[in-house]
Amino acid sequence: MEKLYFASDYMDCAHPSVLKKLCDNNYAHAAGYGSDTCSETARAKIREACCCPGADIFFLTGGTQANVTVIDTVLHPWQGVISATSGHVQIHEAGAVEFSGHRVIALPNQYGKITAEQIDDCVAQYWGDDNHEHMVMPGMVYLSHPTEYGTLYSLQELEEIRKVCTARDLALFIDGARFAYALACHANDVTLPDLARLCDVFVIGGTKCGTLFGEAVVIPVSGYIPHFVTQCKQHGALLAKGFVNGLQFDALFTDNLYQQIGAGAIEKADRIREALVSRGYQLGMPSPTNQIFFIVDDAKRESLEKQVAMSFMERVDGQHTMMRFCTSWATREEDVDALIAIL
């Protein structure tokens, strides 16, 4: 039997509509660096989906690249970015934020999330210290939605965080690398227009949500980041053939594809979670999205790993590990059946 693939949500090329768009426009004759009409069309559709007609939108190629470029261009040199200890920028970006000169100020997470109160305390502690001129000033909050643990912020929680950001003069940046899977999830009450209303910058992820690659950086207030094209270039983040991104995001934002592309993944993830629970596995995280965390003993892990690609999360104790399955827009029903059969 061929191995089953549930290791991640970026194991396949692109949604057929995205590929078709590229093939149909192969001879694009498009201008460079995102100044083309394909990219402009994609931007218009995203602005409409976000109810944010004035937004600046830039297409970058990857998640870490988008995170670092945004964080480094928004923060002042003397500022750091607040993140959950589980945040992607803290854990799995090889210190790219520090490499660009800024500290990640990591706050303890609850299932991947941090609270308005934690953020407020962190900033209060900075300003309350007589020596704060010798410390790193918090200048931005980085959240991911869904989080790295598949959990979701409620709209209420985001509103509260926004309030603290406004009061404390912090930029709010939400990394929506998997936002399509939030949108497809019943538990989610955060929309694209909500992001546009609450954030200073946010990312609509393509890589994990149907494109070959690409992340849309949305800046609701035009000009908020000055000279962003030049700054992207300095970060090695400016794609010569920006229209390749434009074509893909055009497809993704046509006929509500982005809003629907995650639906199958969520449904399949729910089936897998139910199967895990019914077979007596303990779930590792209360995740309602396309990432499924579960605890498995060493023997079962070994046998599973022969048949299915999955992701290591962390050792729980001497005999148990937390592992992760991911579904995606590309997951096939028959693979879910086969996975459930061997759990």
Add this chain to the structure above:
Amino acid sequence: MEKLYFASDYMDCAHPSVLKKLCDNNYAHAAGYGSDTCSETARAKIREACCCPGADIFFLTGGTQANVTVIDTVLHPWQGVISATSGHVQIHEAGAVEFSGHRVIALPNQYGKITAEQIDDCVAQYWGDDNHEHMVMPGMVYLSHPTEYGTLYSLQELEEIRKVCTARDLALFIDGARFAYALACHANDVTLPDLARLCDVFVIGGTKCGTLFGEAVVIPVSGYIPHFVTQCKQHGALLAKGFVNGLQFDALFTDNLYQQIGAGAIEKADRIREALVSRGYQLGMPSPTNQIFFIVDDAKRESLEKQVAMSFMERVDGQHTMMRFCTSWATREEDVDALIAIL
């Protein structure tokens, strides 16, 4: 009449074979970050084309990104990179090399090229200065082949530069963003195995030579740049779906496609050059490749610009400008005819 497009060689998506490869492998089920089998196959084909079985090969997304990541990871902090004043890293990368902490030591160019003697003098000047501990040590030579002015180094010239690099302990890095157009050119005598033999690092460009995007960084001596994956990540240069690059370069290095993909572009560029000369234009550079430089007066420039997209190079005097046409693998014969008709 629709406008003609000769502004650059990165105005179209991808060679049909490349797109087909992506479409045929849409459900790749591939591992992340370039550790997949598609990328491994592509690497094997490139190693073979370069007669360099031990090379490390990494796929990055863009030219500036590849240049900066290579330069920054090869140089010591106290070193700078030697480049022609016309080098891409000096002119059109928004200071990305300096942004990463290193000086570009720019030497005067002759039609886009620098010589072994210039390089040797530059290093001699450094070591001959009593204060060299307070100066920037030359640590690398950056060449582009073809150059930004479409010219070519002869194998003899590269051999001489290599000799100086060895004698002076300089890394040699050749940016082959347009290397396919060198390979297709009669005037060229530099092969991929030559690059592998002469360079410490070189880039085989995809973006301008048939892929949607992507540059192959080839490091002939494995391990020459340590922890390159992590360092790419820090530079925001590690693509999650690295297999998208792998699939494209697999197609590009199948059946000698890369070696042939530039042929039509060169033939068409030659036709345009002949037409320019026969109509009395002065060529701006002795370029035998797919970039065509010519001098045009303001009136003619204005009328041309209404009908054809071309690139501004520089003002020559109060009434004349050097402009550039580019052909590519995607240039159509009928567009060349139309262009010649209006010159």
Add this chain to the structure above:
Amino acid sequence: MEKLYFASDYMDCAHPSVLKKLCDNNYAHAAGYGSDTCSETARAKIREACCCPGADIFFLTGGTQANVTVIDTVLHPWQGVISATSGHVQIHEAGAVEFSGHRVIALPNQYGKITAEQIDDCVAQYWGDDNHEHMVMPGMVYLSHPTEYGTLYSLQELEEIRKVCTARDLALFIDGARFAYALACHANDVTLPDLARLCDVFVIGGTKCGTLFGEAVVIPVSGYIPHFVTQCKQHGALLAKGFVNGLQFDALFTDNLYQQIGAGAIEKADRIREALVSRGYQLGMPSPTNQIFFIVDDAKRESLEKQVAMSFMERVDGQHTMMRFCTSWATREEDVDALIAIL
């Protein structure tokens, strides 16, 4: 009454012997950048005091400067530095380490110290993670001795940490900004030769220990940091008149001055600690050196602050604060008497 000064140990100019040395050599006619004979004499004396005849020694101007220059020049770009959460580099250097591109990997401290076991666990966690190529590699351990909380590592503890560093391929860097106060303390069993034997780099502090300014960076194995003069220059850390540092450290290492300069400070600190305890104050840290930490209620703090300059550490609860007194080589007996009288 004039205010009493116990806020820090860097409130006075320089030990009389140091000032005398400068005055006696005012017309030094010395070469620049530390290449002079005064600096060479100072280096010879320090090498002898450290029983380390082959050490490279460089004089920098300040503590943060020395820390960042050493950390940035020893670490590879993909590495971070392990520190106690209370470490100076983590708390009070305004993110200078991150500003230079590296993460501070902060481990929980016990009275300002971390253990060999914690360090080993941290590195084990990195290498045990399948995704470590996407994480920050620990590359160095930063300790301060005495710590920021005035505590001391035992020689035994340092030997254990050295063992882990060797086994785990970590550089060991000890910041001895206040090392003279360790040397003068009965509880201390770590000598300069011990530092030279155990560390890859260490700093012998002058600023807090009798000079106008200046820190001696000692590198026991010559050449361990290549091109250090040039790298200091890049960090803005190379003093033109390096001989001013040389003259000061010459004085400091003549007739065992450095080994004795802290004695009075320790004796006075002990008197203050005894007085605090006898008056019912709770000490905030088990510090045997020249820093005295104590808990004070708001009313008493307010009255004390009118008469004595001291340092705020942290709020303990709604009514209490941990404050700090510092003694130094310059503290006068009569000021200690006066301080004790008002406690």
Add this chain to the structure above:
Amino acid sequence: MEKLYFASDYMDCAHPSVLKKLCDNNYAHAAGYGSDTCSETARAKIREACCCPGADIFFLTGGTQANVTVIDTVLHPWQGVISATSGHVQIHEAGAVEFSGHRVIALPNQYGKITAEQIDDCVAQYWGDDNHEHMVMPGMVYLSHPTEYGTLYSLQELEEIRKVCTARDLALFIDGARFAYALACHANDVTLPDLARLCDVFVIGGTKCGTLFGEAVVIPVSGYIPHFVTQCKQHGALLAKGFVNGLQFDALFTDNLYQQIGAGAIEKADRIREALVSRGYQLGMPSPTNQIFFIVDDAKRESLEKQVAMSFMERVDGQHTMMRFCTSWATREEDVDALIAIL
């Protein structure tokens, strides 16, 4: 005979008044990081000397440090600094500006100087290029006065440069590392109030003009560089015992010492220049200040170097070298006599 010392103007400790001030205030009991009253007094005197009551003034320790910290904190990340090719930041700072992320845009110098017209052309070229988003934006002009070649800008020339800076939105930064020697020179018509009126930032040098070390960074419009203390800390440029700088600059700006301290040096330099000319040497630069440049053949150079310490500048041809003598506030009349005797 003891060797004569004319190699540089930073070979001696400090003017007697400066040393006396330190000795008289040895037990300063001063607050840290420049927040002390000694520093405040010095600032008040400098503000008065500059007729600029609102200026921010910070004391840094060295010239390269001051240059880099100012340039990096004033420039936006996408900007570079314009300098003469002979500027200290371009030649002798080991690439520290690039190390901090910015390009030095070097313009050809005439005897160490650049003109308003050159600056204007440079900026015009940037904005006139269609691809300027991919280029380094000029953001600041760096001048030294006196220049590295001992020459002086006229007030008229500086006024013209200021006009261009205002028109082109460039910051103007003048490095007055040797400004005392300009003030003492008959040929000079630029005063401290002129600098304060014309510059966005300027440096009043102490290291070469009478202090042990230290440069005063003057920012005429308060708040022009935000959070400068924190940014200095990040650059390793914040001295714990800032009052040591304050005391020295207090002495330097008492009784017009700074305005007079260079007089003897200029007089002696003039004598040496006259002697050189009368003995048939060719002067290398039309310098009226304390640096004397002259051409010497190899035989004479060799014999001179046995008796006098001087500085190598550059090889002029196969048999001749341009060398430099420097006088300073500390140069003795008898040494000048002895030097002239052996020329």
